[in-house]
Amino acid sequence: MVDMNTLTASSSIPEKVDWLAERYWKFSRDERLLESLKGLFVLDKDGELTSEPARDPLTRETAGLMVLAPSGSGKTALLMRAIRATKVLSEVAEGEAGNTMYVTVPAEATIKSLAELIARRAGYGGMTSKIRAHEAWAVARHRLRVAGIKLLIIDEAHHLVRPGPGRDVPGAVQSLKHLLQGDAAVAVILVGVPKLREAVMSDEETDRRFEKLPLKPISAGSREAEHFAKCCEWMASSLGLTMAVRDRLPERILFAEQGQLGRAVDLFKETMTRALRARREFPSLEDAEQRFEALYGPREMSPFAPGNWDAVKSELEKSGWGR
Template sequence: MVDLNTLTASSSIPEKVDWLAERYWKFSRDARLLESLKGLFVLDEDGELTKEPVRDPLTRETAGLMVLAPSGSGKTALLMRTIRATQVLSEAVDGRPGNTMFVTVPAEATIKSLAQLIAQQAGYVGMASKIRTHEAWAIARHKLRSAGIRLLIIDEAHHLVRPGPGRDVPGAVQSLKHLLQGDAAVAVILVGVPTLREAVMSDEETDRRFEKLFLKPINAGSPEAEHFAKCCGWMASSLGLTLVARDRLPERILFAEQGQLGRAVDLFKETMTRALRARREFPSLVDAEHRFEGLYGPREMSPFAPGNWDAVRSELEKSGWGR
């Protein structure tokens, strides 16, 4: 990875592309997530996080958090960056010990297969395939405790609560609640799309145990949109590129991706990458449109059509763009 201090105009194209890919864009949501984390863990006398989850003094239950937003909003990157920037939390990965575990739920996962996955990541090998669900969870919870895990982050958690034949949504919701109960309880963060909350709401006891953090899209003209534009300008300048002011590329990108931060950042990075590899000083609307078309298919008119942006946006809105 290329360090910011070593990136210069003489850096190679591959170095610049790698540097760009590694850049994380910090927004107000980062501070909001950190504040939510402080609701999951005991704080020291300075108000800083410790490694110990909060427990209700009467029930001994730990606390949970849901991070909710549509696909492409940057939920996973936000969680990973926040955990890695928090000194007292360390990720257990690739055999390296830590007190935080990320688990990504596969699309077809069941609540039993999630328990098996958690146990496996915590170091348990050879769980019988015909094991009963409650037995799998007993092993998973024991392994979390013995591995020193204090925070379990379940990404793509909405896959657990999809309805359909053979699916046990109430059972899945109960299993998530049980992670917060007993001596082996851990703090839990569920990450998913808004349908996750809708399913969990079916059980009032579980729903109230999880604080909700909704990641809203960035609205045009908002302070967050201005911050996004400044980040784009700084990033381009650091790469030796110049954004053409009249193109208003950051505004077009946010509009194209309906304000979803993760997708907007990815589209901007890919647009810069195309300009770098083509050895152009000025990223173009064509660069952005080619990437956008590659993701979503050709359109009669896109947000990257040439011409005055206000006029282009007006035409798109008249045609029902984004609805």
């Protein structure tokens, strides 16, 4: 089996594909998340994180964080990597204890069903169907304390505050606030699209308890765009592939995905994977276009059309691309 950290001249194509899939791309957002985590936990004498949630000395409440960005921006990968990279945090897994619980909210979840999910993940056998939402949350908070959970990460949290028949948005917002209160309080990270913040803003007390970390798209010509291009070049070189400079593939990918990092990284990886499986040393614009069309459907003209990139980009912008 290939070492996921290294490749050799004898590495097989499947090994290269697996290696590429395992690579995490570190950007400035990783450092910003680490700084935000330092606001959620007590720091040791050297200013490093401990696993003990920080509490307001006057109210004894813990703190929260909202990580906000559109779908495909790489929020989940960012949080997952932060858990792995932070020595004092360990995720609860099946059969394994930890101090961090990561839950993903199903699209049709209610605030009550989320409480049931959290309690079940924390070792509770099951709740009666007649239990009320506030009772379910009392059980969930108790089970978090018993299980030694210090950090609760709720991904796709915007599903909880989606309006509609039978849904209680104010109740959901209050339940999120209660996670930060009382003896069983934990640090909480909410992950979702910007509409999550709009819903939480409806309750000023809850909104101010959550620091906001928006993940902005990468702008063309920025330092982050340059870093993205360098990552692409290094990855391709490590795989034994050569990108044609004239194609300006990294720029095209960022433009195609409107600067959303998660989608841009995925598109680059899939483009390289197509070249590897075809046993070609030079990934092509056609590789990228085929993957792009597989995701979004055919276009009259895509960012991977042949020709000078500046000219292609100009035509796309004139046609209203990305609006």
